Structure formats: C-alpha cells, structure tokens
Amino acid sequence: DDLVVKPFKISSIGECLAKWLGDHAKDAKPPSEEVAAETAASGGADAAGKEEDLFEPALLDNLKEIAGEGFEAVLENLRTLYVDNAPAAFETLEASIGQAEAKGIEEAAHGLKSMSMNIAAKSTGDICAAIEQAGRDGDLDEAKRQHEALQSNFARLIDHLRSNEA
Secondary structure (H helix, E strand, O other): OOOOOOOOOOHHHHHHHHHHHHHHHOOOOOOOHHHHHHHHHHOOOOOEEEEHOOHHHHHHHHHHHHHHHHHHHHHHHHHHHHHHHHHHHHHHHHHHHHHHOOOHHEEEHHHHHHHHHHOOOOHHHHHHHHHHHHHOOOOHHHHHHHHHHHHHHHHHHHHHHHHHHO
C-alpha cells in the first residue's frame, strides 16, 4: 500500500507510480505517429462521443508528466478501473439524490469527481463538483438539476470508454 496526500506535487505522484509500476511502465509504448495522424484525420471520435469533448488535454498532459514513458499503460489501467468502478459510484449518487440525503450526495459526488478527474474527464468531474457543492449546501434542487446534466455526460463517457477497451 501507498498513499499520496492532497494537495500533492506531480513529482510525488510520479514517484509513487514508478514505485508500483516498476518495469511494467517502462514497457509501454506511445502510439505511433501513423495512428496519431489517422486519429486526427478522423476527428478523433467514435460513435460514443468525441474524445476531445470528453477529456481535457491539460489533464492528460499532467498524467503524461507523471507517468512518463508508461503513460499509455497508466491511462489504460485508470480507464479500466473507471469502467469497473464508476458505474457503482454513479448508482450510489443516484440513490442519495433519490433519498434526498445531502451528505450522501456530497460524498458520492466527491468520489465520482475524483475518479473522473483521474482519467482527465473534466466535464464529468466539473458536473460532479457542482453536485458535491449542492450536497454540501443542502441544495437538493440544484443537485437534481446537475444530476440531469450528469446522466447524459456520464453515459457518453462510459460508452466511449467501453467502445475503446482492448
């Protein structure tokens, strides 16, 4: 086990990842220039939504800095973890909203926000941050309004990630 305490420096996350990924991270290869050119030419999108609409380039750049040459492997692992765990977090959030539990809304939205930001899904993370704040403020109407926006955003994100799994 290991942990990095918030607020953290990118270098401390890099050290932690390097410790746990070891040689596995060194084996990861970035996509070829040909694949990158094909992706750019096709608009970088699939039927589930454009990648640039779902993921924040600056957050991906931060992850690249942290992971170094192991970026592709780290990103793939994070996205797999997201697909495996985020739907349950989303259901927990929905249940808390349905039961009008402000504290539960705040906590569930915080968890989903963190998961989303870890994979650079900033638009999803931003909506979750608004829901988290609404829960903290006890503003259940705002939490419900933001949840409506989250439903389609989250569905697009999950569909995109699942359609791009290896």
